[in-house]
Amino acid sequence: xxxxxxxxxxxxxxxxxxxxxxxxxxxxxxxxxxxxxxxxxxxxxxxxxxxxxxxxxxxxxxxxxxxxxxxxxxxxxxxxxxxxxxxxxxxxxxxxxxxxxxxxxxxxxxxxxxxxxxxxxxxxxxxxxxxxxxxxxxxxxxxxxxxxxxxxxxxxxxxxxxxxxxxxxxxxxxxxxxxxxxxxxxxxxxxxxxxxxxxxxxxxxxxxxxxxxxxxxxxxxxxxxxxxxxxxxxxxxxxxxxxxxxxxxxxxxxxxxxxxxxxxxxxxxxxxxxxxxxxxxxxxxxxxxxxxxxxxxxxxxxxxxxxxxxxxxxxxxxxxxxxxxxxxxxxxxxxx
Amino acid sequence: xxxxxxxxxxxxxxxxxxxxxxxxxxxxxxxxxxxxxxxxxxxxxxxxxxxxxxxxxxxxxxxxxxxxxxxxxxxxxxxxxxxxxxxxxxxxxxxxxxxxxxxxxxxxxxxxxxxxxxxxxxxxxxxxxxxxxxxxxxxxxxxxxxxxxxxxxxxxxxxxxxxxxxxxxxxxxxxxxxxxxxxxxxxxxxxxxxxxxxxxxxxxxxxxxxxxxxxxxxxxxxxxxxxxxxxxxxxxxxxxxxxxxxxxxxxxxxxxxxxxxxxxxxxxxxxxxxxxxxxxxxxxxxxxxxxxx
Numbered sequence: 001x002x003x004x005x006x007x008x009x010x011x012x013x014x015x016x017x018x019x020x021x022x023x024x025x026x027x028x029x030x031x032x033x034x035x036x037x038x039x040x041x042x043x044x045x046x047x048x049x050x051x052x053x054x055x056x057x058x059x060x061x062x063x064x065x066x067x068x069x070x071x072x073x074x075x076x077x078x079x080x081x082x083x084x085x086x087x088x089x090x091x092x093x094x095x096x097x098x099x100x101x102x103x104x105x106x107x108x109x110x111x112x113x114x115x116x117x118x119x120x121x122x123x124x125x126x127x128x129x130x131x132x133x134x135x136x137x138x139x140x141x142x143x144x145x146x147x148x149x150x151x152x153x154x155x156x157x158x159x160x161x162x163x164x165x166x167x168x169x170x171x172x173x174x175x176x177x178x179x180x181x182x183x184x185x186x187x188x189x190x191x192x193x194x195x196x197x198x199x200x201x202x203x204x205x206x207x208x209x210x211x212x213x214x215x216x217x218x219x220x221x222x223x224x225x226x227x228x229x230x231x232x233x234x235x236x237x238x239x240x241x242x243x244x245x246x247x248x249x250x251x252x253x254x255x256x257x258x259x260x261x262x263x264x265x266x267x268x269x270x271x272x273x274x275x276x277x278x279x280x281x282x283x284x285x286x287x288x289x290x291x292x293x294x295x296x297x298x299x300x301x302x303x304x305x306x307x308x309x310x311x312x313x314x315x316x317x318x319x320x321x322x323x324x325x326x327x328x329x330x331x332x333x334x335x336x
Numbered sequence: 337x338x339x340x341x342x343x344x345x346x347x348x349x350x351x352x353x354x355x356x357x358x359x360x361x362x363x364x365x366x367x368x369x370x371x372x373x374x375x376x377x378x379x380x381x382x383x384x385x386x387x388x389x390x391x392x393x394x395x396x397x398x399x400x401x402x403x404x405x406x407x408x409x410x411x412x413x414x415x416x417x418x419x420x421x422x423x424x425x426x427x428x429x430x431x432x433x434x435x436x437x438x439x440x441x442x443x444x445x446x447x448x449x450x451x452x453x454x455x456x457x458x459x460x461x462x463x464x465x466x467x468x469x470x471x472x473x474x475x476x477x478x479x480x481x482x483x484x485x486x487x488x489x490x491x492x493x494x495x496x497x498x499x500x501x502x503x504x505x506x507x508x509x510x511x512x513x514x515x516x517x518x519x520x521x522x523x524x525x526x527x528x529x530x531x532x533x534x535x536x537x538x539x540x541x542x543x544x545x546x547x548x549x550x551x552x553x554x555x556x557x558x559x560x561x562x563x564x565x566x567x568x569x570x571x572x573x574x575x576x577x578x579x580x581x582x583x584x585x586x587x588x589x590x591x592x593x594x595x596x597x598x599x600x601x602x603x604x605x606x607x608x609x610x611x612x613x614x615x616x617x618x619x620x621x622x623x624x625x626x627x628x629x
Contacts, residue, residue, distance in 0.1 A: 051435075057434075057435065105615070105619055106615075108619060108622055109618050109619075109622040110622065112367075112373070112434075112574065112578060113574055113618055113622055113623065113624065116570060116571065116574040116614065116618070117614070117615055117618050117619075119567070119570075119611075120571070120611040120612075120614045120615045120618075121611075121615060123567075123607075123608070123611040124608050124611050124612065124615070127605075127607040127608035127611075128608070130607070131604060131605070131607060131608075132604075240567060241563075244442065247435075247438065248438075248439060248442055251435050251436070251438065251439045252439065255435060287450045287453060287454060289446040289447070289449055289450045290446065290447055290450035290451070290454075292443075292446055293442075293443040293444065293445070293446030293447035293450065294443070294447060295443075296439060296440070296442065296443030296446070297425070297440055297443040297444065297447070299439070300432075300436055300439050300440040300443065301428065301440075304432065304436065
């Protein structure tokens with residue numbers, strides 16, 4: 001068990017080191033792509049706190065992501081760069097306030113009903129942005145000047161890359177600490193058996209609401225980074241397609257593990273890039289959904305615990321085989 | 337709003353609601369009876385609409401054509417499709433967690449959309465209503481109403497009635513209802529539950545495909561039409577209470593009226609109304625209107 005935990009932290013540490021070293025070997029395209037994936041990873045981590053940590057499946061997480069992004073753009077000054085030190089907290093608070101409101105209502109429902117109510121609230125936010133002049137309508141709005149964070153100008157791709165990496169590491173560490181805290185244990189208890197948690201004297205509702213708000217706020221943080229990266233926001237950032245994609249990421253990676261969200265975000269985005277690549281698939285690349293879809297179906301069939309479960313599955317298979325071999329050799333010994 | 341317009345909007349609401357009911361009924365059956373969250377259900381609607389477009393010339397060449405012949409061929413194909421899909425993919429999902437089902441059926445959506453794109457292309461198409469139903473009837477002095485829309489409502493009502501009779505009056509319906517309550521018990525009574533599930537699934541697919549086919553002349557045929565329908569149908573299923581056919585019917589009609597009249601009376605807020613309605617209903621009744629046992 002101890003060595004298991006160590007190997008996990010080694011894996012995560014090596015991943016972050018590799019990400020830190022990556023710009024040394026990558027071109028502009030690679031840096032931009034991995035920045036985007038890291039933003040998705042932060043977004044996926046925020047959802048993992050709810051789905052894996054608390055057992056609440058939210059199907060409207062893009063709303064918080066999009067609200068964070070829109071808050072960033074709408075609060076930026078028109079003619080000069082805003083301060084990330086103000087805009088970042090503003091994005092987090094904006095998403096967090098909406099999450100608090102949505103959570104306080106939707107947590108009255110359970111299971112599939114909860115999934116659908118979170119979707120409903122996300123669709124409301126989507127239509128507000130989509131149909132009113134507030135958010136620039138379907139065209140979206142441009143961010144004229146990217147914000148600066150003290151001495152750091154987030155307009156530079158490398159600066160933004162390392163800023164995003166730092167945020168990713170911080171969010172990962174924060175969530176890892178939470179899962180080991182009393183609060184995190186309580187959430188895990190709610191996931192496993194909410195009835196019993198209540199019987200042991202926990203008022204579960206405030207815990208769930210706190211997790212929901214925190215998760216929404218972190219999604220807003222990811223939205224801030226996305227808006228800064230692209231310099232542009234549009235209503236599709238709040239659409240249920242994105243809520244679905246981020247859910248797919250964490251399921252693909254493996255629910256119940258923080259590194260599952262990390263792995264899932266990378267796997268999902270890289271699979272997309274792979275199947276979109278014209279160098280490999282030529283003219284067929286425009287039908288990239290087909291390859292992605294088949295891969296997802298295969299992963300459900302072959303990897304019931306997600307990508308995180310792959311080493312365990314391999315180990316079981318190896319152990320199973322060697323123990324079977326031991327049995328047969330014993331049987332042969334008996335014969336002899 | 338004068339009476340004729342009001343009447344027309346009522347008929348439109350009815351037609352839209354009944355159509356939603358057809359797709360949602362399959363979704364709620366598959367979810368309530370087999371416990372599978374089937375995101376790909378919207379794709380069956382899409383497949384139906386594209387069948388109405390793409391099969392018509394083929395059927396015309398082999399059987400001499402006609403809208404109803406196309407409908408029949410599409411229906412047969414969809415039953416086969418549903419049967420094969422259940423056998424190849426869905427039967428593995430019963431024991432899995434809901435999120436694994438979400439993942440696989442999401443993968444299926446992507447595959448269906450691309451297969452559609454590969455075989456029929458990405459263009460928007462119109463489908464002609466059959467000659468006999470192409471006319472209009474007069475409402476009041478100046479208004480008319482297309483017969484075809486009445487035909488859609490009629491087909492939907494017939495199917496709804498048929499489903500009701502099968503469920504409440506036949507041996508098959510009894511077995512299905514029993515199977516949804518206690519799978520093991522039904523199995524130990526010697527009923528082939530596997531086959532039963534396959535039949536229910538194939539029926540669900542066929543109904544969604546049929547809905548897509550009859551809707552094609554009204555809604556036209558376009559890529560990703562399945563996604564739109566899927567989300568709205570989930571709203572219907574949840575408002576009605578999961579697994580409840582009666583609830584689905586009521587919820588579908590409710591959504592049909594709210595959406596249609598919303599577009600007329602409050603065009604700025606039309607998109608959001610349905611979701612506000614769902615949120616309100618679920619906050620009032622957290623298990624939907626009619627929760628099945």
